[in-house]
Amino acid sequence: MVRNPSNTYSLAPAALTSNRAVAARYGLNVADIEDVIETVLGGKVATSVWEGEKRFGIVVRLNEGQRALDELPNILVTTSNGVYLPLSQVAHFRTIGGSMNISRENGGRVIAIGVFIRDRDMGSVVADNQPCHGRDASVRLTLPPLAAAYFVPEE
16 A cells, blocks of 8 residues: 655645736736636735734635635635626636645655565565665666655655
8 A cells, every 4th residue: 555654634736827828818818817726825914914013915815615626716816807707717727636735855756665574574674675786687666767766765
């Protein structure tokens, strides 16, 4: 059994494709559409409040339940003419495969795989999964260019 050792949950990344021709008919450009998405998902500072000598930004964004991918197409965008239209009329939303979190180590991407061991001793599993230096070439791992694999025992 393989698990994600970082204990993070999986969430499929989403892709947004703007329909430039339709957006242009409404006087919108891609930056306008991306600005709405950035604001509703990540939030944007709308104004500031001073409390004594401290300044605090007031951030605007949607509530957590409204930030779901299936809700985004219904978010309204204001056109240059003051018309409100749903994002679904000027953009296409879809989920794509991939990792939600990209870990990095020494400037490179890293993925960790944890393994549950059943009916074997730890030593034999470690020996079977360490890089094959000088052992049977048929059990070597073939990696794409610039990729590397190494064994790090859990402490």
